[in-house]
Amino acid sequence: MSSPPIPIAIAKLKVQLETQLGWGSSETWSNYDVERLSEHIGQQTGVSLSVSTLKRVLGKVDSKSTPSLTTLNTLAQFLGYTDWRDFQLKTAETAAIPVEQPVPVSLVKKPQWIIPWLVLALLGIFLLGLVSFLLRREPPYSPTDFRFSSSTIRTRGLPNSVVFSYDATKARDDDSVFISQSWDTRRKVLVHKNDHHYSAIYYYPGFYRAKLMVGGQVLREHDLQINTDGWLGLVEADWGQEPLYLNPSDIISAQTVHITGELLEKHGVKRNSSSPKIILVNQQTIKGIRTDAFEFETEVKSLNEAGTDACQRVEVVLHAKNDLLVVPLVEPGCVGDIYVAAYGYYASSRKADLSGFGCHPTQWNQLRVSCRSGLVTFFLNQRAVYQARIKNRPAEIIGVQVRFNGPGAVRNTWLQGATDKVIFEGKSDISPFINGISSNARFSKQTYTISVVSSRRVC
Numbered sequence: 360m361s362s363p364p365i366p367i368a369i370a371k372l373k374v375q376l377e378t379q380l381g382w383g384s385s386e387t388w389s390n391y392d393v394e395r396l397s398e399h400i401g402q403q404t405g406v407s408l409s410v411s412t413l414k415r416v417l418g419k420v421d422s423k424s425t426p427s428l429t430t431l432n433t434l435a436q437f438l439g440y441t442d443w444r445d446f447q448l449k450t451a452e453t454a455a456i457p458v459e460q461p462v463p464v465s466l467v468k469k470p471q472w473i474i475p476w477l478v479l480a481l482l483g484i485f486l487l488g489l490v491s492f493l494l495r496r497e498p499p500y501s502p503t504d505f506r507f508s509s510s511t512i513r514t515r516g517l518p519n520s521v522v523f524s525y526d527a528t529k530a531r532d533d534d535s536v537f538i539s540q541s542w543d544t545r546r547k548v549l550v551h552k553n554d555h556h557y558s559a560i561y562y563y564p565g566f567y568r569a570k571l572m573v574g575g576q577v578l579r580e581h582d583l584q585i586n587t588d589g590w591l592g593l594v595e596a597d598w599g600q601e602p603l604y605l606n607p608s609d610i611i612s613a614q615t616v617h618i619t620g621e622l623l624e625k626h627g628v629k630r631n632s633s634s635p636k637i638i639l640v641n642q643q644t645i646k647g648i649r650t651d652a653f654e655f656e657t658e659v660k661s662l663n664e665a666g667t668d669a670c671q672r673v674e675v676v677l678h679a680k681n682d683l684l685v686v687p688l689v690e691p692g693c694v695g696d697i698y699v700a701a702y703g704y705y706a707s708s709r710k711a712d713l714s715g716f717g718c719h720p721t722q723w724n725q726l727r728v729s730c731r732s733g734l735v736t737f738f739l740n741q742r743a744v745y746q747a748r749i750k751n752r753p754a755e756i757i758g759v760q761v762r763f764n765g766p767g768a769v770r771n772t773w774l775q776g777a778t779d780k781v782i783f784e785g786k787s788d789i790s791p792f793i794n795g796i797s798s799n800a801r802f803s804k805q806t807y808t809i810s811v812v813s814s815r816r817v818c
Contacts, residue, residue, distance in 0.1 A: 365425055371450050372431075373417060375438050385417045393417070394535050394549050399437075406433045500578055504529040507571035507579035515643075516588040518601065519561050525571055525579075527552045534574035540567055540583075547572065561585045562601055563593075564642040566680045566757060582680070584757065587642050590616045590783070594628055595636035603628065610639070617768035619662055634668045634765035641772075641783045642678060642758030648776030650679050650702045651753040655728040657772040657783075659688065661720040663765030669693070671720035673767065676760040677728065677774075682751055686737060688724060691717035701735045703750030715744025723770075759783060 377385050380399075382392055393410050401407045412430055415422040431443035440446040506526035513519045527536045530552040537547040538557055550557050552573075564585045571579040592610040594603040609622055618637050628635050661671045670693035677684040679702060687697040694717045698707045706713065718724050718739060727738035730749070737745045756776075761769050772783040 368447050390533050390535050404433050404436050502578045505578045515586040519585050521559050523557045530573045537572040539570040590641045592618050593638050615768045615770040618766050620766045637763040639769050640760040645757050648756045649753045651733045653730050654775040658723050658725050658770045660723045660768045662767055668764040672764050673720050674762040678758045679756045680754040682754050687716050688720050701747040701749055704747040
């Protein structure tokens with residue numbers, strides 16, 4: 360039993376897709392229908408086929424190339440077959456779609472005078488088509504015709520749900536409508552233009568720029584911040600899955616915020632060949648402390664002494680609105696594979712000397728970051744180890760995050776701006792913000808000490 364030729368098999372594939380989906384002929388499918396098909400295929404097979412790829416298979420876009428074997432295998436599996444070969448074999452018995460055999464070009468004699476006129480005719484057709492396209496091209500959308508907003512279910516704490524409200528009824532039928540929930544517009548969700556609400560769960564704190572997109576055009580956007588309720592300890596999970604949240608009473612003491620090995624074992628988190636990814640994070644709505652002028656200090660310690668992570672990697676992250684500062688701390692022998700980032704500045708150990716960030720993470724290490732007029736100086740255990748100049752536009756800092764491979768602890772964490780000092784307190788029995796002492800605030804260029812106008816404590 361022979362397999363049908365590729366064009367015939369693809370034609371049969373289209374017929375089975377139309378039958379299984381029940382959406383009518385694929386010639387009438389809109390861009391929204393193809394988007395939905397792409398989502399259905401991804402959910403069922405675990406393979407993502409782009410809209411442009413599906414349009415080529417369906418014949419909605421001219422293409423002279425044959426779809427890749429991966430594409431054909433995925434579509435066959437979506438239809439319930441083992442793979443493309445299985446589809447071909449099981450559909451070979453059905454009637455073949457007749458294909459006319461072309462007459463060999465060498466047997467056709469063409470009068471020489473036809474060629475120039477043929478070229479002119481083709482050129483005329485092309486120009487007519489171009490003019491027709493330009494005349495029929497739809498004007499861009501106006502943002503005033505669309506509405507987009509959101510509200511969080513909880514003012515602070517994780518997990519948190521966000522309800523997006525939108526009005527995209529003026530979108531054209533052949534354009535898809537998306538809601539992008541972060542700065543990365545590739546992470547977008549297809550919504551229907553006639554609906555008005557979409558809800559999503561946020562498992563991690565952060566600052567997001569939500570966007571309403573129609574046909575690739577961003578029409579509305581606004582900022583969205585998900586805060587913690589004081590210090591939050593969690594064990595990371597795969598993307599889209601809920602992490603393990605640890606009870607604040609189990610991680611916060613009078614002096615430290617910590618996640619111990621015993622606590623992980625209590626929750627069934629095993630440390631075998633690889634250490635679990637641990638995060639201690641405190642993110643709040645902090646006003647007035649910007650990335651171009653601040654002081655930050657913390658002390659960190661890895662509690663992972665089980666030998667599952669020789670480098671004992673620790674990352675301290677200072678979050679700003681749509682920006683990050685990342686400081687690596689590792690055993691000295693591991694400084695050859697780290698990077699440092701500072702609000703638009705980036706350096707890898709492959710091209711920069713980052714050996715100053717080598718230390719003994721299983722001991723307490725004091726990290727201090729001082730920024731003056733955009734120049735950032737990193738201090739490790741009271742020794743200046745690196746300098747960088749920020750490149751992005753200054754933004755407000757909103758929180759701190761410390762990442763460990765396995766158990767870890769944090770203490771004595773504070774953030775200072777021109778007029779405010781925020782203390783990320785280890786205690787759990789105080790109110791989130793307490794006004795403090797007052798005096799004239801200024802940076803001392805020589806000692807990097809700071810006098811405080813107002814102090815706020817964050818539990």
